[in-house]
Amino acid sequence: MPPGAAPSGRFDRLDALRAVAILWMAVFHFCFDLNYFKFIHENFYRDPFWTVQRTVIVTLFVFVSGLGQAIAWEQGQSWPRFWRRWAQVAACALLVTAGSYLMFPRSYISFGVLHAFAVMLIIGRLTAGAKLWLWPMGLVAVLLPQLVQDPFFDTRLTNWVGLVTRKPITEDYAPLLPWIGVMWWGIAAGQWVLQQRRPWLAGPLPQRLSPLAVLGRWSLSFYMVHQPVLISLLMVVAALVR
Known part of the structure; x- marks a missing residue:
């Protein structure tokens, strides 16, 4: 499971969608690493090609995590189970903060995607019962950073x-606002789908896509491992060719 709730019953379609996000992220990070080791020359901080991808x-x-929260809420996920996943x-x-400090001491990650999830999961859990109110709540959360600074x-x-x-100098920044709004929309959308279009999430997944479902179930582990592996490989390649 990604930074998100871990429901007791599996929804293969949701797991596969999560895997799509994690694979896209891995490709993005690989390109970032290539740039870091100067195999390519791109501006990941200003070029819309990269900044828009990161946002998407x-x-x-976050939206998929919201869908997972909706499933967990419907299934009555216990607080002990929630806290185990949250931990x-x-x-x-914390490991991301420590690792990024070693590589980027001046721009280390103090509040990135995983930090945001740690906060948003608690808020999402406590507010899932708001149901339809989650839509306007999400809109306010998304718009507020544009209106108030x-x-x-x-x-x-x-x-x-x-x-x-101004955006802080850091390698990853995912503040509570606006991202909690996207999670609220994911929860609201998940609750609607489970009530009105349940097969969209609970329907069978084509056999050829089953590896995606497996990856989606282990996305947090993949998230933590993929960058050290990619960076280590590129360090070896850089040492060999230079």
Whole structure:
């Protein structure tokens, strides 16, 4: 499971969709690593080709996690089960901070995607019962950072909220606002689909796509392992060709 709820019953279609997001992310990170080792020369911080991709990938991840939260809420997931999964996500977020500090001490990740998930999962769990109210709540959360900014939120201790006047210098930044809005939309959409179009999520997955479902079930592990593997391989290649 990705940073998201772990329902007791599997929904192969949702797992496969999660795998699509994780594979797209891996390709994006591989290109980033190629640039870091100067095999290619791209601007991942300003070029819309890369910045828009990053936004779409995170949006897909968060929305799919919201769908997973809707399933967990419908199945009555227990708090102990929730906290076990949450602890895994939170621990991985701390590891990301530590690892990024070693590679990028001036722009290490203090509040990236996994940190955001650790916060949003709790909020999503507590607010899933809002049902239809999740749609306007999500809209407010998405629009608020465009309407309200204050220098108070520009520090590392406060930029996690998202109401910054400038993007912080960091390798990954996924603030609570606007991303909690996308999760709320995912939860709301998941609740509607489960009630009105359940086969969209619960229907069978074609056999040829079953590997995607398997990958989707292990997406957090894949997330944590893929970058160290890619970076190690490129370090070896760089040492051999230079």
